[in-house]
Amino acid sequence: MALDNRKINQLLQSFRANPYRIFVVVTPHTGYLREFLVKEGDEVKGPTGKWLEKLGTPLFILEREKNPKTIRAKASGIVSKVNYELEGRFVEAFEPVLEIKHSLTQKEIIAELLRKTLHIVTAPEKARYFLSPELAKKIEKEGEGKVVVKPGEELAIMSFMKRETPILHEGPPMVVFRVFFSQGQMIEQGEPLFGLCLENERPYVEKLISRVKEEWPA
């Protein structure tokens, strides 16, 4: 569906109506739910630290075969809908225990919107990626979000074990809206490389981003 003002409003409306993501915490296996360590309305934190080495907030204790296991939060947010009646009872695997209501940040909303509106080119293999020299030169001259690529034009060069493969643009002419890697960066397979959009859609995407920045300050 082409992007226009109505579509923008629709997208923003959907985030305005529900600027949260709900993470349902389920039991990883069967066992006795011994104790809740949080209550509804509590704020919890997911794993933090540079290497996510600091564990998340403890949520509840699940015991199986005399092995009490503390289940911790995987995401930050507010605890909602705690299934209190499970306390002290035997529970099956994957039984929903509580929900964490995670408020989306500006960065997360923009990422999600870009995923929805842009045409994403992903990395076909785990390799080092370089912008094609012509494209790099053009982006340097005109700035990001302004260069148009035509079908068959070279977007990037994938380099692995001295083997270099060009990545060509397929489909209609498009604007290179975002480049998601730095020159020579090692990218895992399936990770995004470029976000492209039709030339007539570009002003709308920019507008969308600026409106998100207005409504959800960082």
Place this chain on the structure above:
Amino acid sequence: MRELQRYLQELIDRVVYLQDIKGENWEGSVYLLEDLKQLKEKFFQIPEKECHHLLESYETRLKILEDRAARELTPYEIVKITRNPQRFTLLDILENVYDSYTELGGEGDINVDPAVICARAMISRRVGDKIYLHQVIVIGHEKGHGEEFRNGGSAKPWGNEKALRYMRVAETEGIPIHFYIFTPGAYPIEDYPGAAQQIARNLYFMSKLRVPTVAFISEGGSGGAEAIGLADIRLMASRGYYSVISPEGAAAIEGKVKEGERPPRELVEFCARQLKITAEDNLRLGTIDRIVPEPPLGARRNDYQFFKRLRYEMIRATDEVILRTKSLKAFRSYALRRKKEEENPPEDFDIHVRWDLSEVEIEKLLDLRSKKYRQMSRHVLGLTKCSFRNYVEKTQDVGLRLYHDFRYGVLKQSQKIIQRVMEDLSGEGAAFLRQLTEPLKTAYDLLSTRPKRPKARVLPVEEGLVDLPELYVSPLALEDRTVTCPNADTRGCPDIWVPDLYGEFCGVCPNCGYHFPLEYQWYLSNIFDAKSIKEFNENIASGNPLGFKGYDKKLALAKKKTGRNSAIITFQARIGGISLIVAMLIADFRQGTVGVAEGEKFIQACDRARITKRPFLAFVHTTGGIRIHEGTLGVIQMPRCTMAVREYIDAGGLYLVVYDNNSYAGPVASFLGCSPYQFAIRSTRIGFAGPRVIRETTGEDIPPDYHSAENALRRGHIQGIWDRRELRKKLYEALLTMGGKNLYYK
């Protein structure tokens, strides 16, 4: 007027220095400083004569305060003197003690490591009218007067590597080395060559460094100090400190202070007192040889009188080291004369001593160094025996040595020589005959209709390792429950039933291979041949040599809990029939920390392995480092044990180190880290300092797997990672394939 101005500034500096040491509000020093500052403000309004009078009266006040401060100095205040930016540093020494110097391997901040300075220097002595110049290599830490890039004299691993490189240069050129220790401790990072491993390498090299060495300690911070501290004579500044850990570090451990919080001042003062860190304490404990006197409140960078004294002491100490190797008589008379001069050192020297040694003298030097370190700290163990028992034991030792030298030395060597000659002869004969018979054989093979002779087959090597009759099962397996593997989140390991885990699986997760900790008894029973363990020296007991308050109780508790007298078990055992000596540091006794008793037992085990030509295995169940309650007596175990290890390896033995659980600090940075064959059991953590110390020292966070065995292997600190279930087999293979020539079974 300018002179008066300088006089005033000097007085202000002295008051600030006094306040730095004793605290800002000490005995009204703050008022004195105010008076001086007021005088500075209206300096030009006061007549010169009056100003002079005022300054003199202020100096008298200050002198009284200084005298009092010097009389009441506490150990922690001495630490503050040592750390003061006004204190002399190595560059001041190079400028004022030596006649000329050329810095090697760096200049200022353009340097491999600006915290370590190596220099080629000249030091002169006057004998009568003549002046003699001596060449030395100077290696030491540079704290810098507030220069940030010097890192406070905290040497990085590559700085210590630079020191080692120039020790080699000195050895090649045969000139003495003067070491100057000004370090709060080594910079605790594992990047190659690794803090611990490099200190271990330095110690290993210094233990047999073939040139005279003298060390001067101003700030001796544990392992960092030892990296350049193993010297023939160790001098110490009277207002320096030499300690196993900084008083703040000890207070944080003793007071169980949380990360980021500062320990209370009283606790820091208490620890500084208990750790016995001053020069007098260290001299009494025998960890240093002499004290170089300083002014009562410590020498500063412009104390030229002190530099003169230091120059005299360095020359005399080097002379002493040289003369000891020459003739006992000459040395004795020299030493006696020196004693008289101690109060007022003369300007001139009465003799000139050449600072080079012959091969025989070098051997004597090494022998004396070995004896010196082997004797250090032994007195606290109370190992003195009655003369008859001593005599009997000595006779036994000599007998043992003679027997092994004869059995595995003379007999085995001659057997080997004959065998080698026979092999050479038969090989030579076979080669000669083949030349004659080869044409005939080829012709015969061509004409003959019979199938060709089958190729020679490799005979299977006879397997000496048999499975143990029954496996010891850890008492941990007696619980009916499951446990979760720590890697469950990332590797998806299912919960493991405890009887399975600690029984059949030997404490290893069947999914990811994570090794759960096991008690040391498991290893005793499952590695060595059945009933082959014979323990020795179990009576050597850990004590409280410094009288550290509250430590006696903790020690008694550890003894009661484990039923052992120290954190190390030394024994003789067999693996696949091969007899070996083992030293095992155990976690249950004070986290496997090393003190005097542990060091002595290790050395005795090492010597026994050398004499009986057995391989020597150091199995580290866990070690938390040097035991801080034993202070520098603990630190001195680093050079002592490394010395014993070096002598064992040089004698052609096999020194294997196997790490398990956690191994940190001093032992890894000395007698364990110097082994050419270090292996770790999977899931082990090896390093110099723990994560908290690294964070607090470097201000940077480290990844959770920073100390893992995999990373230690990646950095080249260990040579391999072994699976616990294969440990017996791996050790047997190592015994057969590694090590020197002087093993009884080779």
